[in-house]
Amino acid sequence: MTTVPPESPPTPSTSPVPVDQDACLAVLGMLAYSELAAFSRLAADAALAPDLGQRLELSRLAGVALTNLDAIRARVGELGGDLQPVMRPFAGVLVEFDGRTVPSTWWERLLKGYVGYGVADDFSRMVAQALDPQTRDLVVGVLSDDGHAQLVVDALARACVADPTLASRLALWGRRLVGEALGVVQNVVADHTELEALLERAMADVPGNGDAQQKLFAALTAEHSRRMERLGLTP
Amino acid sequence: MTTVPPESPPTPSTSPVPVDQDACLAVLGMLAYSELAAFSRLAADAALAPDLGQRLELSRLAGVALTNLDAIRARVGELGGDLQPVMRPFAGVLVEFDGRTVPSTWWERLLKGYVGYGVADDFSRMVAQALDPQTRDLVVGVLSDDGHAQLVVDALARACVADPTLASRLALWGRRLVGEALGVVQNVVADHTELEALLERAMADVPGNGDAQQKLFAALTAEHSRRMERLGLTP
Numbered sequence: 001m002t003t004v005p006p007e008s009p010p011t012p013s014t015s016p017v018p019v020d021q022d023a024c025l026a027v028l029g030m031l032a033y034s035e036l037a038a039f040s041r042l043a044a045d046a047a048l049a050p051d052l053g054q055r056l057e058l059s060r061l062a063g064v065a066l067t068n069l070d071a072i073r074a075r076v077g078e079l080g081g082d083l084q085p086v087m088r089p090f091a092g093v094l095v096e097f098d099g100r101t102v103p104s105t106w107w108e109r110l111l112k113g114y115v116g117y118g119v120a121d122d123f124s125r126m127v128a129q130a131l132d133p134q135t136r137d138l139v140v141g142v143l144s145d146d147g148h149a150q151l152v153v154d155a156l157a158r159a160c161v162a163d164p165t166l167a168s169r170l171a172l173w174g175r176r177l178v179g180e181a182l183g184v185v186q187n188v189v190a191d192h193t194e195l196e197a198l199l200e201r202a203m204a205d206v207p208g209n210g211d212a213q214q215k216l217f218a219a220l221t222a223e224h225s226r227r228m229e230r231l232g233l234t235p
Numbered sequence: 236m237t238t239v240p241p242e243s244p245p246t247p248s249t250s251p252v253p254v255d256q257d258a259c260l261a262v263l264g265m266l267a268y269s270e271l272a273a274f275s276r277l278a279a280d281a282a283l284a285p286d287l288g289q290r291l292e293l294s295r296l297a298g299v300a301l302t303n304l305d306a307i308r309a310r311v312g313e314l315g316g317d318l319q320p321v322m323r324p325f326a327g328v329l330v331e332f333d334g335r336t337v338p339s340t341w342w343e344r345l346l347k348g349y350v351g352y353g354v355a356d357d358f359s360r361m362v363a364q365a366l367d368p369q370t371r372d373l374v375v376g377v378l379s380d381d382g383h384a385q386l387v388v389d390a391l392a393r394a395c396v397a398d399p400t401l402a403s404r405l406a407l408w409g410r411r412l413v414g415e416a417l418g419v420v421q422n423v424v425a426d427h428t429e430l431e432a433l434l435e436r437a438m439a440d441v442p443g444n445g446d447a448q449q450k451l452f453a454a455l456t457a458e459h460s461r462r463m464e465r466l467g468l469t470p
Contacts, residue, residue: 036291039294039297040278040282040294043274043275043278043279043281043282043297044278044279044282046275046278047275047278052319052323053319056271056304056319059275062278062297066294066295066297066298066301069294084287084288084291087287088287
């Protein structure tokens with residue numbers, strides 16, 4: 001039970017509709033689909049978890065994805081959209097990725113959840129920089145780490161100590177995942193021209209050579225390396 | 236952001252510990268495991284749902300199961316227990332049931348969710364009548380219909396109209412499900428002697444012939460028939 005201190009003004013229930021509404025709804029639709037996919041994946045991970053503690057923790061994380069989905073639905077509504085039509089264009093995006101990257105062990109599953117979908121999350125986070133502040137903050141909040149990364153890092157670190165060859169196999173799996181994930185982003189950018197102007201704006205201030213797409217891929221690759229290093233795996 | 240109106244007294248964080256604490260924790264552990272299983276099942280149903288609308292609705296219902304699990308965890312804590320050890324004795328209960336009743340179609344899956352697990356829910360609801368009022372109300376609240384029944388009834392009614400032979404096949408499937416589910420309840424009663432006295436008390440006021448177990452099975456069968464009739468299927 002929290003009381004609101006008087007100096008903190010209440011969040012307005014609606015906010016000015018941003019100019020680039022199509023792009024805004026596209027990012028929210030992409031993110032909504034990605035949260036729904038995360039929910040399904042974490043729930044399936046939970047059902048396969050080797051012990052009750054991990055099952056409960058992964059289930060809790062699946063619940064966080066649903067809460068995120070509700071927050072996205074609310075913002076889509078404020079912008080005059082409906083969740084389902086806004087999500088639908090992104091429904092097939094991960095199907096091919098999932099078909100190409102079927103994990104063969106529990107550890108590969110965990111790594112895919114962190115490293116594979118991490119690329120998609122980074123993409124959303126980067127293009128969101130060019131959205132209106134309220135939608136941007138929502139996207140960043142939804143994608144803030146909810147404890148999943150730590151669960152994966154802890155579990156994989158323990159497993160790699162117990163089985164030294166696992167680390168090199170997972171490093172290989174990580175490279176495969178990032179290659180496929182970057183392919184997904186490339187397809188999304190190619191298929192969704194409503195995101196083009198947004199991507200240009202989002203990447204304008206990012207230092208580096210090349211056009212917006214080249215900067216984007218450099219940034220996504222750098223974030224991937226950072227995650228692999230956090231796991232103690234060669235990027 | 237909610238402020239608490241001064242006239243609404245805060246919910247007490249603890250409440251009197253009931254006398255039959257073991258039985259109480261056993262019912263809560265059984266229910267917690269059943270909610271976790273419902274979460275996994277609904278999330279898997281959602282991932283297989285034929286359209287985005289049903290996928291979102293089934294995901295929402297999976298989220299309700301998680302919210303229920305949190306409420307059970309809180310009550311277990313108030314009674315001085317920990318969720319995991321309290322749940323663990325019931326972890327295997329549904330494994331055999333699930334192995335014996337693998338649905339072969341989407342409609343069989345839906346019916347299993349409503350009719351198969353409905354028996355387990357009824358069992359928890361009935362024994363809960365003999366618990367302390369606060370735990371009893373929690374159990375009844377957790378098991379109150381959250382919209383899943385209506386979703387199943389609507390979807391199956393539409394499907395049976397489109398395919399008249401489906402109704403007779405599903406009626407057969409329903410009889411198989413209830414037979415297996417009653418077997419699960421029988422095993423739980425046999426394996427958990429801490430529930431014996433509770434069951435006696437819960438069934439004492441239920442009219443009918445026979446001992447507590449006979450009355451229990453008569454009541455469970457009657458509830459099953461009611462559900463099948465609601466679906467327009469021969470019990």
